[in-house]
Amino acid sequence: MSCAQTFTDYAFRALGYGERALPKADISLCEQIVLIGSGLIWNVYFAVVALGFGFFFASLVAFGRASDRKWLSLPAATFIFLVRGSPLFIQFFIVYETFVLLPKVGWDINLGFIEIGIETRWLTRAWLGAAIVLFLNTSAYTAQIFYGALKSVPRGDIEAARAIGMNTVQINRRIIWPTMLRLAWPSYTNEAIFLFHATALVFFSSFPAWQQRGDSLYYASYFADKTFNPFVPYPIIAGFFILFTILLILLFGWANKRLNRHLS
Template identity: 60%
Template sequence: MSCWQTIQDYALRSVSGDYNLLGWEFTIHAERLLPKTDFTLCQQFTLIGSGMIWNVYFGVLALLVGFFIASAVAVGKSARSAWLRKPSEWFIFVFRGSPLFIQFFFAYAVFLKLKQAGYMPWLTSAQAGALVVLVLNTAAYSGEIFFGALKSVPKGDIEAAQAYGITGWSRFRRITWPTMLRLAWPAYTNEAIFLFHATTLVFFSGFPTWRQQGDALYYASYFADKTFNPFVPYPILAGYFILLTLCVIGLYGLINKRLNRHLPVERKRKLRIRPNLIR
């Protein structure tokens, strides 16, 4: 089998199946059976790359949803009312104080009980339940980052806004929130990088893969088990994540330039990537 034929057969294996999106039905075709013998580099690159689709899915959606939750949590933690402040503080404390790996198992146990009771059975699937855990986890870490930035907003900016008659929601939307993002963005970029790396933990969680169509680590582990040689599939997996990290750095760097476009050159905050070695 040629490499091009392998790509055609396996490139979309991790997402193959029948779909119904808003009444529009379509099918993604791919080879169902995994290779059993004579494993080639092309097969390993293709299948591990196919699994990366799920890692990107988990990371992108968790960041999009978690960003807005984190903003609300940061505002809640800085509120004067204890009814808003205490739930935000406890939310951050619980999800930052417990390992992400344990959160996956605990969430699966809870979602399984709900499924047995007849409520929301879809939450026990990896593409839904694991995503919920990642959203809440990144929202807690990002919320603490945003809270620190919110407290660092210069008082002079607030006083200047008040002098111009900008108060309430308008002041938050036009002054406070953009300044908070500008101050928090370098640290938030590190959180985004770590989140994409953390998506590999879904493979070890209790959430089952959909029809044996797992993420990139699923396929890397498959090849390592079959060939008894982990020094080929795992470096391939690491290479894919390095490329993904470079994409995140590039995209977030462009956003960082946009947020700091009004500042003089000497005051612009540059991104400093400091990946977390342990969560």
């Protein structure tokens, strides 16, 4: 089988498209690279979803943590402590075990133009359940980073904004939030890298793979198991991760430039 053929068969296998049976015997290097790359779709998906939603939620939590009102700052501080104080591995396990205990029910939500069915059993699937765990995890870490940055926003900036007549909401949105981001960005880049790497834990800890659709580590360990040789699939997946980590760093570097473009 040619490598091009392998690519069409397996490039989207992780999503359930293409050849159903995974390679079993005479496994070629090409098959390993293609399938592990296919699984990487899930790693990128988890990272994008968790970081995308987590960014905004973390901003809210950070402002809550910095608030003078106890009923806001206490829950925020507790949330940050619980998540940052425990290993992600154990969070995955506990959340999964809790989700499977939920009654399996479904609701139909009518949005007027379209009806959406929502079912609780989706929570036990990696695409939703694991995404939620990763989202909460990165939210807590990011909130702590943002909270630290928030406290270092120069007082003079805020006073200047007040002097030209901005109200509290405007000051928060136009002065404090952007300055906080600028200060937090280097640490936030690190957190994004950690989160991306943590996506490899999804199928390794608690969430089961359905119909052999898994992330890159799922396929890497599948090959390590079939070929009984860990020295090919694991370096391949390591290479993929290094490549995507570099891309991530470039992306965040570009965002950093934009955040700082007004500074000389």
